[in-house]
Structure formats: C-alpha cells, structure tokens
Amino acid sequence: MRKTLTTKVKNTIALIREIYPKLKDGYPFIAFSTGKDSLAMAAMIYEAIAPDKLPCLYVHHNFEFPENLDYLAELKDRGFAAEALNPFLEYFELTDRGIGFLTLTDPWCVPMLVGTGLLDWLQRKGARGPREGIMFRGMSGSEYSRKFHTGSELYCRLDLPCFNPLLEFTKEEIIEIIKDRYGLPLNPVYKNMERTYCICCYTSDRRRQTYSGQRYPQVCEQYYGHIEKLLFDSGLIEKSNLAPEHKTREEKLQRHGFIYWRRQKTQNVIGAVKCRLSSGALLYHIRESDWIATKHLQPVDGKWVRAGNEIRFWDVQEKIADTLIKRMINCLDCGFCMVECFPCRQFDRTTKQLRIAGCIQCGKCLRLKFCMGWRHRFWRRVIVEN
Numbered sequence: 514m515r516k517t518l519t520t521k522v523k524n525t526i527a528l529i530r531e532i533y534p535k536l537k538d539g540y541p542f543i544a545f546s547t548g549k550d551s552l553a554m555a556a557m558i559y560e561a562i563a564p565d566k567l568p569c570l571y572v573h574h575n576f577e578f579p580e581n582l583d584y585l586a587e588l589k590d591r592g593f594a595a596e597a598l599n600p601f602l603e604y605f606e607l608t609d610r611g612i613g614f615l616t617l618t619d620p621w622c623v624p625m626l627v628g629t630g631l632l633d634w635l636q637r638k639g640a641r642g643p644r645e646g647i648m649f650r651g652m653s654g655s656e657y658s659r660k661f662h663t664g665s666e667l668y669c670r671l672d673l674p675c676f677n678p679l680l681e682f683t684k685e686e687i688i689e690i691i692k693d694r695y696g697l698p699l700n701p702v703y704k705n706m707e708r709t710y711c712i713c714c715y716t717s718d719r720r721r722q723t724y725s726g727q728r729y730p731q732v733c734e735q736y737y738g739h740i741e742k743l744l745f746d747s748g749l750i751e752k753s754n755l756a757p758e759h760k761t762r763e764e765k766l767q768r769h770g771f772i773y774w775r776r777q778k779t780q781n782v783i784g785a786v787k788c789r790l791s792s793g794a795l796l797y798h799i800r801e802s803d804w805i806a807t808k809h810l811q812p813v814d815g816k817w818v819r820a821g822n823e824i825r826f827w828d829v830q831e832k833i834a835d836t837l838i839k840r841m842i843n844c845l846d847c848g849f850c851m852v853e854c855f856p857c858r859q860f861d862r863t864t865k866q867l868r869i870a871g872c873i874q875c876g877k878c879l880r881l882k883f884c885m886g887w888r889h890r891f892w893r894r895v896i897v898e899n
C-alpha cells in the first residue's frame with residue numbers, strides 16, 4: 514500500500530481509538546451495507562478497537578440482491594460481528610398502503626427500508642431514543658459527500674448521531690485498503706454493478722437497470738407499474754404543467770424522469786372538514802370511518818370525543834388538533850414515528866401496525882416532522898374548513 518495511504522489509515526485508526534472509549538455509554542454500531550465503503554470502515558474499526566467488535570448491522574429488504582446475505586455469512590466466518598436485520602415494512606407493502614414513489618426530494622427508502630431496522634435494533638437493545646445510538650457510516654469522499662457531510666454529525670432523518678470516518682478516502686483507496694491491507698473479498702455484486710444498489714434504485718444507471726430487469730423482471734414490472742399507475746393511469750401527468758417532452762412514459766419510466774417529480778396540488782384530496790364551534794371547540798368530520806384510529810389522539814386524551822365520523826376537541830390548540838388529524842388520516846401504520854418516542858411507540862411486527870401505549874402526554878411528538886404518511890402518502894389527505 515502506498516505510504517501516503519498508510520498514513521491516512523493510521524490517522525483514521527488513531528482517531529477511532531481516541532473516540533471509542535467515549536462511546537461506551539451509548540449504543541455504537543456500524544451501518545453495514547455490504548458495500549466496499551462499510552467493509553473498509555469496519556476493518557479499520559476492528560483493527561482500532563481489537564479485541565472489541567462493533568456490530569455490523571445490515572438491513573436486508575426485498576429490493577436487496579440476495580447474494581448480499583451469502584456475502585454477509587462469509588464475513589461472519591471471517592470474524593465480523595455481522596447481523597442481518599429487517600425493515601418494518603417492505604417496499605411494496607408501503608406502496609400498497611399508499612406511499613408514493615421515490616424522488617430526489619426527500620427519498621424515503623433509506624429511513625424506511627434501512628432506518629426502521631436500525632431503530633428497531635436500538636429499541637430492542639434498551640436505548641431510550643435514537644440519540645443514544647452512534648452510527649459509523651462508511652461514506653467515502655466524493656465531492657458531494659464532502660460538501661454536505663462532516664466527520665461527525667446528526668443524521669437528521671433518524672435523529673441519530675453518526676461518524677463518517679471515510680470522507681477523506683477515495684474509491685480507489687478504499688479498494689486498495691480492502692485488498693492490500695486486510696485481504697478481504699468484495700461483495701460479488703460488484704461484478705455487475707458500480708455500487709451495491711437495490712434491485713430497483715431511483716438513482717439508476719442503464720447497466721444496473723438492465724441487470725435488474727434481466728434477473729428480476731417481475732419486481733421491475735411491479736415497481737415501474739406502480740409509478741405508471743400513479744402518474745399516467747390516474748391522469749395526473751396531463752394535469753401537470755410539464756413540457757410535453759416530460760410527459761411521456763419513455764421519459765418518466767425508462768429514463769427515470771420520475772425522480773424529478775414534484776408534489777402537485779392536485780395530489781391533495783379532502784380528508785376532513787373542520788368547523789370552529791361557538792363554544793370554542795373544534796370539530797373535524799372525517800371523510801371515511803376507516804381513516805379514524807384514535808390511538809393517534811392519546812397525546813391529548815381527555816380533551817376529545819368521537820361520535821361517528823366526527824371528532825371534537827376542546828382546550829387543544831388548533832395547530833395541535835390539525836396535526837393530530839393530519840397524522841391520523843394519512844397514517845400508513847409504518848411505525849416510523851417510534852423514532853420520536855421509544856418508550857411509548859412500537860411497531861408490532863405480527864400485526865404490522867404502529868402501537869402506542871403508555872403515553873404520558875409530554876407533547877414532544879406533536880409535529881409532523883417524522884410522519885412518513887403525511888410526507889409521502891401520494892394522494893395526501895388534507896383538512897378543509899367549512
């Protein structure tokens with residue numbers, strides 16, 4: 514290995530040795546994608562803290578190539594404390610519940626398909642919230658990652674502190690470290706792709722698309738069929754003010770133009786009608802009774818009543834009542850909002866629903882920041898005033 518690279522590696526190992534003792538009160542782990550970056554990082558961390566080993570957590574979902582699991586088993590045999598986790602819900606389970614496709618604006622795949630597995634692990638380990646976790650993330654230094662990331666930061670989507678020790682390393686250096694310093698094998702998926710993409714990744718290239726299409730034609734058909742249904746079969750694309758060349762199936766589906774889609778007002782549907790009563794109470798008439806799930810109202814229990822499709826609040830600020838209703842009528846039961854309240858919110862993997870129990874009405878979750886239903890339901894249900 515080149516001398517300059519050896520020095521870089523030694524400095525990184527020294528840095529990890531310095532911070533590691535300070536992490537022992539938390540729940541440190543390596544976010545392990547089975548890709549080259551996370552492998553190089555794990556190897557350096559293991560060298561730095563030996564004989565300790567941080568868990569290498571890999572979240573396997575249905576869009577991951579199955580050989581990732583074989584590769585993980587191989588790394589386990591080589592001494593890595595590798596563990597495979599699962600997300601709360603798979604991609605098509607989420608689309609069946611009404612989530613939209615992935616776009617460049619706030620893509621939900623990482624938090625929902627990877628993040629929920631990690632959050633679940635932290636909750637099971639006994640963490641009181643994601644801020645008690647510490648994620649080591651193998652992100653090597655492209656121009657983009659150096660511009661938008663620092664060595665230590667809060668990963669806002671999961672509210673999770675993280676270290677990015679590889680920002681100064683190039684792709685070529687990462688491969689050199691894996692092969693020459695540690696003698697480790699790369700994930701075989703690299704023979705066919707540049708990165709360890711999902712089968713259907715919105716940040717696609719032709720080579721990956723062709724490879725996925727040949728191996729998993731049904732998955733790809735379902736993936737693009739869902740987008741086609743939302744944009745074309747619904748007539749939405751015609752109502753958009755896009756130029757004609759951006760309204761074609763070819764552009765949106767084959768050339769992945771769907772990633773530039775921006776939410777349109779026409780995607781809003783009436784979910785509830787609100788009235789302000791002379792008594793000062795607020796009344797919401799919910800359009801469909803099966804959009805009512807009163808578990809969401811626990812943070813203001815004692816201040817609401819339900820009669821049929823109507824919910825009435827008193828002594829609750831309008832902004833908070835609106836938030837609770839928006840969350841309730843758009844809920845996908847995805848479980849993601851457990852990120853805000855480990856003690857009271859859990860995802861029940863048997864019923865595949867969010868469970869809220871033991872709410873102490875602290876008020877910390879009275880916002881929509883972490884509600885994936887509100888952010889990503891394709892046909893968003895909104896409140897209108899009577």
Ligand code: SF4
Pocket residue numbers: 622623626709710711713714715716
């Ligand atoms: S590979 Fe693509 S689709 Fe899969 S999680 Fe990463 S960004 Fe999302």
Ligand code: SF4
Pocket residue numbers: 811812853854857858869871872873874875876877878879
């Ligand atoms: S964050 Fe507070 S208000 Fe929200 S569910 Fe948890 S305990 Fe209840």
Ligand code: SF4
Pocket residue numbers: 840843844845846847848849850851867883884885886887
């Ligand atoms: S309230 Fe929002 S984040 Fe929570 S389960 Fe429902 S959709 Fe998911």
